[in-house]
Amino acid sequence: MILVTGAGGAVGTALLGELRAGGHPVRAAYHSPAKTAEASANGIDAVTVDASDPATLAPALAGVDTVFLLGAMGSDQTTRERNVVETAKANGVERVVKLSVWRADEELTPIARLHRPVERALESSGLAWTFLRPNFYMQNFSRQFAASIRSNRAFAQPASRAPISFVDVRDIARVAARVLTSAGHDGVVYDITGPQALTYDEAAATLTEVLAEPVRFVELTDEQARAAMLQRGLPEFYADALIEVSRAYRDGGAETVTTTVRTLTDRDPVTFERFVRDHRASFA
Numbered sequence: 631m632i633l634v635t636g637a638g639g640a641v642g643t644a645l646l647g648e649l650r651a652g653g654h655p656v657r658a659a660y661h662s663p664a665k666t667a668e669a670s671a672n673g674i675d676a677v678t679v680d681a682s683d684p685a686t687l688a689p690a691l692a693g694v695d696t697v698f699l700l701g702a703m704g705s706d707q708t709t710r711e712r713n714v715v716e717t718a719k720a721n722g723v724e725r726v727v728k729l730s731v732w733r734a735d736e737e738l739t740p741i742a743r744l745h746r747p748v749e750r751a752l753e754s755s756g757l758a759w760t761f762l763r764p765n766f767y768m769q770n771f772s773r774q775f776a777a778s779i780r781s782n783r784a785f786a787q788p789a790s791r792a793p794i795s796f797v798d799v800r801d802i803a804r805v806a807a808r809v810l811t812s813a814g815h816d817g818v819v820y821d822i823t824g825p826q827a828l829t830y831d832e833a834a835a836t837l838t839e840v841l842a843e844p845v846r847f848v849e850l851t852d853e854q855a856r857a858a859m860l861q862r863g864l865p866e867f868y869a870d871a872l873i874e875v876s877r878a879y880r881d882g883g884a885e886t887v888t889t890t891v892r893t894l895t896d897r898d899p900v901t902f903e904r905f906v907r908d909h910r911a912s913f914a
Contacts (some may be wrong), residue, residue, distance in 0.1 A: 635659045636700030644803035681710035687717040699728040711748040725758040738878045740871040760815045764822040768796045768905045772912040788876035789849035793827035793885040798900035801891045808894045827885040840906040
């Protein structure tokens with residue numbers, strides 16, 4: 631039995647689909663009781679957990695061999711994920727596959743500094759572990775930038791000319807499914823990227839080509855970007871963290887392309903062009 635935490639998010643939803651399609655026993659853990667009820671109504675083995683309250687975790691872990699650990703970003707994320715690790719060990723779980731973040735081991739960004747302590751906790755836990763460290767999600771475009779692209783034919787980010795090897799969430803889910811359901815991954819770290827590194831200007835050019843309408847990348851100062859995030863309702867912690875990530879990779883550091891997707895899934899990773907075509911309705 632595999633417990634998928636964070637089952638309501640983009641990666642969790644895609645992973646559930648992969649595991650269920652493969653006929654693997656899987657239980658979905660949601661923070662929202664409403665999502666749990668909806669999933670249960672659709673025939674999914676679903677539970678509600680609050681990782682900040684370990685008492686809710688033990689029932690969800692009953693009969694579970696492997697945990698896919700995906701924590702929602704927040705200032706208390708490290709504590710919540712450590713709770714899962716400790717409760718998993720106490721309840722006989724054998725293995726944890728953790729969704730981490732790009733270059734987490736270097737702790738260059740606030741987001742990496744949330745993940746790395748959890749990785750260290752797993753390394754010393756006695757549990758078998760695997761870390762998945764994907765680069766920036768292509769789905770950021772369809773979820774965070776789509777409204778602006780639809781209305782203004784533009785998207786804005788902190789100024790950057792450095793390429794990024796964006797990866798499709800569906801490829802992350804395929805890699806995770808393979809790791810969760812096959813042997814030989816204990817103690818391994820997988821860096822996950824798409825097939826190419828693109829600057830934001832190059833991404834805008836691809837959007838322009840696929841949508842057959844001009845799409846621009848608008849460079850913002852860090853101050854302008856932070857103000858825009860707060861205006862959209864993002865918490866200050868989240869906005870500040872994203873600004874620091876932009877600073878960390880502004881001059882490079884996110885351009886590496888790996889073969890992880892191809893090696894583990896026997897299929898080429900989704901290109902950015904394919905992603906835009908598949909999500910055209912989001913931008914149209």
